Amino acid sequence: MNVDKIRADFPILQRKVKGKPLVYFDNAATSQKPKQVIDAMHDYYLNYNANVHRGVHQLSEEASQAYEQAHEKVGKLINAELEETVFTRGTTDSINMVAAGLANTVEAGDEIVVTGMEHHSNLVPWQQVAKMKNAVLKVIPLTDDGRIEERAIADTVTGKTKIVAATHMSNSLGTINNVQLMSKIAHENDALTVIDGAQSVPHFPVDVKKLDVDFLAFSAHKMLGPTGIGGLYGKKKLLEELHPASFGGGMIREVTEQDASWADLPWKFEAGTPPIAAGIGFGAAADYLLNIGMQHIHDHERKLTIKALDVLNKDTIDVYGPAADHRGGVVTFNVKGVHAHDVSSLLDDEGIAVRGGHHCNMPLMKKLGIQGSVRASFYLYNTEEELDVLNNALGKVAKVFS
């Protein structure tokens, strides 16, 4: 993997911030976009802008084909078929769609299981279903270093469990969870898994068939694509049974005055005119990632993570989450005695973009006994030299607050 060549595809990386070269370490929030993605979206607007699945004219056919191909490209990335690859507005939307659809299958006294490291978007929808159906929301506990052990899963999931909603990789601890094992345990108990892949699909190989997950949600904007679009994978049989949550044009087969039947998968879940340019950009992003190879990206991030943990291994810094073996390219920390926002501001003065705050995971922050933390998250275009910049900048933080 040639990082210099990759960096040349991302015009924004040439930017200066506060007079310093941009060091973009906020990839878990959203990634930057390569020219290939921006160009694909441009090309649609400039050359074949038309609605999809409607007209038989040339432009509409070109647009429809590009939009459908985008689904295939995204599906290919996670080893799913076209019918199993629904475009949504993003991870949050995907999870809400599944939660609304599965709510009907949950009865009073049933259990919904989540983990102690869920993003609010894979926690709050299940809280709502549990409340609505008088179900019990159970939380798989974490080890002190922020991992989930097999026993904790086996002890929490029972014959009463209907849904196991878990993140594949934590956006606040970086922990990578064994969702294959979770699915196995869930299936032994006749429960379904809903996996939050917002941080996994962009960063390492995810094969839905091998993992045997039932649903997988992810966002284009965290994987080199545009905002406003994302993916929902579901096993074909489950998507066929799942009730759509949004109705209207585009998702119907036949409509009479009193009734309607649904279009084929995946269109059944895509009511209304979709964000076509964004969808095409999403496909281009999947193509870009496939070209580089997800394993190469993971290996590169792993190198960066190991170095980052080394840079942060200081008496003045607390690092959260597990050892490098159990995590992806996310490192969360605090400089002792300094608020996360002050660290972020001082790093920003050096051109370094990190996230400071609670990372949409207030219960976890509470468990760690902190208000918030600083998060550096990496991607394919980050370099080891940028970690040296971080190291120097952390020295400056220490000096200001000494």
Add this chain to the structure above:
Amino acid sequence: MIPADQDELKNAGMYRDFILDHYKNPRNSGTIENALHKHDSNPLCGDELDVYLKIEDGTIVDIKFQGHGCAISQASMSMLTDHIKGKTVEDVINMEKKEMLDMLGIELSVSRVKCALLGFLTIKKGLVEQHGNT
């Protein structure tokens, strides 16, 4: 887009010595029994703040605060509590945001302005609830 050099100027010295001094040695930190108490938080950063105001005859005779927060929010509270001690409730209710920001005397980015104003707005809200909008 803000050009880089202007950007740089703007942020030069957000963490000046007097800000850090107020942060490390906050004035008026603590609680007051039987006083007007107002709690607030900033959802962006999870910062929490408790303010206690002792009011006699429409005048703030004592004020204390407690909380977790960034240097900007804590220094703002430290300076603000000193500033309004002895002022009338009416004066504080009528105080403008600008007065608070001028008192800090540093350039802040949009997101950090929220940190600077958290305590100020909490106090104003508490006083308005208690005494009505004058």
